[in-house]
Amino acid sequence: MLGVAMSFTAPYLSLFGVERAGMTPFRLGVFMTAIATSGVIASTAAGRWSDATGKHRTLLLVSLCAATLGYLCLCVVRDYRLLLLVGIAFIGAGGCALSLVFSFSRAALPASDDAERTFASATLRTILSAAWVFGPAVGALVLAATNFYGLFLFAAASFAACGTIVWRMREPRHDEHATQHLMARPTSGEVAQEIGAESAAQYEGQPLTQAEVQPGAPRDPATLPPAATAKAKARAARAPVPAAEGSQKDIMRAIVALTLIGLAANATMIVLPLYIVHGLQGTRIDVSIMLGLGALMEIPMMLALGARASVLNKPWWLAACAAVHAVYFVAMSLAPGVHALIPMQILNAFVVAVTSCLGMTFVQDLMPSSPGRATALFFNAARLGSILSGVLSGLLVQAFGYRGTFLFCGALALCALVLFAVPGEHYPKMARAVRRYLRERSGKRV
Secondary structure (H helix, E strand, O other), rough: HHHHHHHHOOOHHHHHHHHHOOOOOOOOOHHHHHHHHHHHHHHHHHHHHHHOOOOOHHHHHHHHHHHHHHHHHHHOOOOOHHHHHHHHHHHHOOOOOHHHHHHHHHHHOOOOOHHHHHHHHHHHHHHHHHHHHHHHHHHHHHHHHHHHHHHHHHHHHHHHHHHHHHHOOOOHHHHHHHHHHOOOOOHHHHHHHHHHHHHHOOOOOOOHHHHHHHOOOOOHHOOHHHHHHHHHHHHHHOOOOOOOOOOOOOOOOOHHHHHHHHHHHHHHHHHHHHHHHHHHOOOHHHHHHHHHHHHHHHHHHHHHHHHOOOOHHHHHHHHHHHHHHHHHHHHHHHHHOOOHOOOOOHHHHHHHHHHHHHHHHHHHOOOOOOOOHHHHHHHHHHHHHEEEEEEHHHHHHHHHHHHHHHHHHHHHHHHHHHHHHHOHHHHHHHHHHHHHHHHHHHHHOO
C-alpha cells in the first residue's frame, strides 16, 4: 500500500506544481527541495529514536498520518506559501515512512545471517517495485477521470490504508529487537569453546591446565592429540574472519559517488514527466508506461542481485551501474520522440536495482564494525541527492532546457564512475595530467 501511494504521487507532483499551482521551474525546485529536507530531518530524528527505544510502529503510524493529511491538503491548497508549509510539515514528515517500514520489518522479521538479511531486504524492495508496475498507470487513469483532486484523495486513502495495516500489526518487544540486531556469527571464542568441549568429550581423562578450566578457553594445541589438533585447525579455518575496515577516503568516495547517482536519479524523477508532457508532447499515460516498465524490469534484477549479493564484486557492479546511468542520460537527451524513451527504461531499471541491492551492503562492507552508521550514511547520501536535485533541476531546466539537464546528469554519472572505478591513490596523477594538458592547450601556467 505504501508503494501504491508513492507511485500515485511522485510522478505527478511536479506536473501538479506547474499546471495547477502555477510554479516556475525554480519555484518547483524549491518546493521539492523543501519536502526532501523535511524528510531528511524527520528520518534522522525518527531513526535515532527508534534505534534507542526499539519501537518503530508508533513513528511509522505518525508518519503515515502526516502523509495522509498532507495529500488531503493538496486537494484544496493552491497558494505557494501554504503549499510550502504543507510540504514541510506533512509531506516531508511522511516521507520517512519508507525507511521506517524497512527498519520495522528488520525488527519483526529476524534473519540468521548476512546473506539471508540481504535477500530479505531485496525482496521487500522488490515488493515496493511491484507496486510501481501498475501504480503510475492507475494514477494516470485517476488523474484523467478526476483531475488532481481525485488523485491526491486516492493517494491519501492509500496512506490511510497502509496505516490501518500497520496499526493491526504487533510491535516487536525491545528485547526481541536487541536480540535480532545482535544475532551474530560464531566468534572465535565460541569456536574455541566448542573445540574444547569436543576434545574433552573424546579424550576424557586427560589433565587440563588452569587456562583450559576457564570458560571458553581453548585447549593448548600442544597438549591435544593429533586428531583433535587437526579438527581444531579445520574448525578455525571455517570460522568467519572479521572484515577489514575501509579507509576514511574509501568511505567518503563511496558516499560521494552514491550521492551523485541519487542526485541524477531524483532530478530525472522531477524532470521526466515534464519532459514527456511538455517537451515531447506526450501524454500522462506515457509517463505511467515509462515508470511502470522500469519498475517491472527492476523486479527480476533485484531478486537476482539480492540472492547473489554476498559473492558479487560490489565496486565493479556499482561502477558498471554508473556507466549505464551515463549512457541512459545521453540517450534520453538525444531521443527524437516519446516512443524512443520506452526501451531506455531498462537501463534505468538496472541502475535502480544495483544501487538498491548493492549500494547499502557495499558501504556496510567498508564499515563492518558500524553497520548502523553505515546504513545511515547510505540513506543520507540518497536524501542529500534528493535535496540537491530539487533546486538544481529547476535551475538547469530554466538555463539549458530538458535535454541539457539530462546531459548534465550524464556528467554526474561519469563522475560517479570515476569514484567507483579509480583507486584514490591515482587521483593526484590524474590531476597532474589534467593540469599539464591545460598548460599545453593554453600556453600558460594553470
